[in-house]
Amino acid sequence: MSLLSTLARLEAVRAQRAQPLATVRHRHLSERPMVLVPLAAAGESGAPLAVLLGTDREAPRLHFVPQPLNRTQRWEFLAAVAREVVPYLESFGDEVELLEGSERDPVSGEKVPVVRELCADAPQLVVPNAGGVSHLALLGRSTRFRRTVEDPDPGEYPSPTEVPLLGRWLTHLTDRAQVPGSSLLLAMTGLLSRHWATGQSNLEDQHLAARLAWHLPPAGLEPPAVGAAAAEWVESARDGDGLLLHPPAGPATDPKFDERVLAPAILRHDAAVAVRERAEAARDGAEVRRAAGLVEQAHAELARVLLAATLPTWHDVWRGLDLLRALPAAGHLPDRWEGDRWSFTMHRDRVAAGEPPQPRRDDAVTAARKLAQREREQARLEIQEALDDPLAMAERRLAGEAFAGEVVDVVPEWSAGRSPKPRPLLVVRTDDRPHADPGREAHRAHAEPAQRAEVVSAAPGEVVVRLLSGMGRRKDPEPGSVPEPGTAVVFTLFELAPRQSAPLPEPADTPWTHGGPPVAVEDAPAGGDEWE
């Protein structure tokens, strides 16, 4: 945490209200996001319990597993979720832009023109917190290898065909969520933390409702309040039965809820199913009908308690979206969203081409490529945020990596040589204290075209830089390319374009230092070793 965000937290403590950490919105928000509030069954990794999802704030849809240990019910649940999520995702694949480019022909080595498709828009999933992202990743991992009835060898327990497709999409989206600045899958706590500081710690900010309580009074709190007391209320206030008044945002449920509400409801459902099965075995029609009613009742009861456990969080996510939508969009969002659109388009194409599901673990080259991409995107994000938002630039100024001030003098000078080029000196008055050692490269923010400079001297209150580029090709600088005295300028000591990543070999060319080319291990079909 930087001192600037600490200061914002301190102010939030005093005001008992969230304080801004950004002046613009730094993440793309879709006009039609899908919100998911997943719950996991306790005690078993990645076992789904329920999910409340949808694109319509007024019409969330609940899916749940009545008996979390029952494999068939789990497949039914996942198939139902897939039938909601996959069509939503695929609906963005239809409208495309056609981009003309060129590609090197693998045979002739010559450049040939190609037309590539780029989806005009991409889907966006929003979950309450980072745990939600991890849960989706686990679901992706546990389903993408499933064999279905369409497989040549469907195995003993084939799953519905939609299920592995859902797994591949979830794997792609959760992997993409690791890329800094990406917005295909977002966690609401992370979004809020980027834009506002609360008067509590990062750790406590992971609790979505407690975080939101620094913005808006939590539903049900009387009298309405915001701040620490409201946050503590949503964290810990319980009713006479010991149940939390505001359920946790998941995916883990409150153990007391499991014990006092969920376990009995599951038990009743199991009992009703058992009665029905006995009746069916006994071919007792009247009893079967009665038992079916019991099952239906127990099912409705489970739906009721699980809806109550997820609906408050559903509303919290939408209230968070309201807060974020009120911020003006940052200038570079379309640029980064285009990266997300490419990511979506390419996965769409891989699915369409019938490529196999993503492997369990990345091979050496893929891992290195992903790391390079994340580092590049991290650098791009930091640069773009600083350019888009004076508060983000202030972070860099405080760190001594940039300085803002006013040009007080311009000394025209030229480079030596046969065709002299303009190399004017700018004297910048600044209250900032950059780590500007003489000779260090500097870059003028918001300059179009890009403008490079070199620090000549730095003293308290004044930095002298020499402009090196961005002034045209002639002896005299292009009009307007050299700031006049009185102009406000910002110079950064970091580059304003992320460096390209160095090329990596193809996986088939993995060198001996890294074990050689990956051996094609048939990913063992997920049969008996999983979820039995």
Added chain:
Amino acid sequence: MTDPEGAFPDPGTGTGPGTGPAPAPGEAADRAVAGILDAVVRPAPGAPRGVVVDSPPGAGKSTLVVRAARELVDAGERLMIVAQTNSQVDDLVDRLASKAPGMSIGRLHASDSRPAPEALRHANVTAKDKVADLLEQDVVISTAAKWQWVKTEQPWRQAIVDEAYQMRSDALLAVARLFERALFVGDPGQLDPFTVVGTDQWAGLSYDPSSSAVVTLLAHNPEIRPHRLPVSWRLPASAAPLVSDAFYPYTPFRAGTGPDDRTLRPGLRGDGSAVDAAIDEAAAGGWALLELPARHTVRTDAQAVAAVAATVRRLLERELTAHSEQGSAPLTPGRVAVGTAHRDQAAAVRAELARLGVPVDPAAGEAVTVDTANRLQGREYDVTVVLHPLSGRPDATAFHLETGRLCVLASRHRHACIVVARAGIPELLDDHPATDPVQLGVAVKFPDGWEANHAVLSHLAEHRVRL
């Protein structure tokens, strides 16, 4: 350093008890170097393609690289050398060009940066930004970052990778196509490579792209048994045992010189101040802890910074002479370095030194080096003054506890090291939470920073001077 298999010292080094009388340091080191050169220049048929050499601080790594390069070139090899930073490359070019004037050396550099003048002053050095212009050179040297972009039809048969523990696995992945065999040299005790983005999903993979190149190499080539340089020629007898015990518990080394081989004598008597007392303590025993009263401060603690600067000024004012096996020399600004954990601390120390009139700008002549641990890696000075990473902190973080950081700071000196710190660090360490996560399949790095810090502090406590 990692100790993936067992916790047993390699019996081959002969430094442990029970292996008979230890040979003289020179002899032990020569034997180690001869073994390495054999493996590199005259590999047995079927020998592994890589040779790894672990080198503790000042154990003659650079000398080894120069010797290996000369012998390989003499044997008719074309050689590529990979170092990690531009200053490492320039240092190496300078050293190689001086020691082997007959060797043609290509310095491959990025198009937007010029090599340092020391590297370019030699007649046998050619600097180009395209590898095609350097293919005729006996040796081509560049950074790993630049090598990654090199396209060549004709790989080198032989490479030397310097500071290999600082190199990331993904960088090796990108350059390994350029050579058939390689000598990897580095110090496993220094700072690990790092990244600012999440890499948890690859933890435990042998080729985790964010891990050290050597870790990946050894995981995939288990037949490679790392060689070790067993003697530090830099660290004095007062420092080698402490650094070895605290930072290299499973791969011990010793000093190449005895307690009487190195002395540091002030020309002028102390003025009775604590700073002068600390200098006298360090001159006599190789270490001093100049301790300020306990207080919680921000990183740029003005009093600690002032104490560091005052110590440097007095070091230079008191006309110290360093006597060693290499002869006697006055302690001049170029032989003194200040080490800090953070850049803003280094900047504050530099500003304070400039205010005191101590030269800190290398462009203006011989100057005191003031830098962070990261940038001091691989450097050597007669005397170092260290601002302790934990001084004045209300809390310790993983960054401040990182073993490599303290190891670098405590192992740059040939004569003496003066540590400036506020009182209260042992209590701070005791209160530090021990909730480190553990990744399955990742070899545990030893020692942990907490243990190493305690070991160093308890030793320093014997050399304490209170300010």
Added chain:
Amino acid sequence: MNVSHLGQASPPLRRLSELRGPAPQRSLDARALAALAANPGCRRRALLDAAGVDKTALAQQLGRPAPFGQSPFAIRRGLQFESRLKRDGYAVLLAPLRRRLGVPEDEALSLAVPDLLPSASPAVRAERTAAALAEAAADPAGWTLLDHPLLRLDVAGSPAYLEPDAVVVHAGRCTVVEIKSFPVLDGSADPANVGAAARQAAVYVLALQEAAARLAGRPLSAGPYAVQDLPGAPELTVLLVCPKDFSSLPVAVPVDVRRELAVTRRQLSRMTRIDQLLAALPGGVTFDLARDASGTPTRPAGELAAAVAAVPAAYAPECISTCELGFHCRSQARCAGAVEQLGRGVRGELGALRTVAEALAAAEQGGGGGPEPALEEGSGLDEAAERLVYAARLRAEALAAGGVR
């Protein structure tokens, strides 16, 4: 794991028992050890644990109960998993142990599982375990599995009893086995969970090292990473047994606990400072909940809070997930305006400024937009305050430029 203290009432022990009141002594359990690791500098936690106070009941009576609990689903699954391990003759443990110890797969193997008198008193159980361990260690060829043995460890001068899930003895050495319910997925597991398991296992390894040293009549080695070369000494790598992937099939993975062992040794040795904490305590302080005949606590919360406040805490937000008193200490930190409420790291930036009010006052003394204080020679501003002033100016300027204020 269950641990209980049993010992003679030396003066400090008597005082500790007074602090606890007539309530039964709480064991130093896994949660207490986790809290020790998470916040070794907290005197309040150290004293309450040393006295064996029931912190859950204490937090309840203070009005801010601990949120800890385990879902019945998780408990059931944990029990199923452990019983499954026993059902197949512990094969899952033995296969990786064979590999680690270099025992051929086909070598016939009979596993002895001695009776460790599970229903006897702790002292008897510990003695029985020690005897079984010595017997097993004396047989180099045999394989012995000690199922829930009871180990003795001296903590702060009094013996504590610890119960690992299992210890396997072969070739004169033993290996700690820790059974956990979090999964190993594609070869990796949650690092926080593995770390916690490693710290817990390190305590058992330390107890086994003490046992081996006692048996051999030798002191414990001083070196933190030293391998003990004594009969029955523990391996410094333990076996973690977890469900594999999404199944309930067990998988055993080795975990090197040398680092955790070194840390645990140091932390437990520091627990002897309890004497100093007791000495600093005002007379008459007690954490007795004053339960009535029905077991209901009657001690007024205010009085209890005052007693708790007599021992200083070192609150950090992490305490909420590791210590029963976390919510109580947080509300105290908030009342006092302590900067720790915002996180451990915050203090590093604020230097000697300890409260929110102090820090904000320092940030505002620059007057906002005035001349740069750093440039004023001898302004006397503390560096932390000076940086805060600078930060406040940048923040105000940026918010104004962004049109937020």
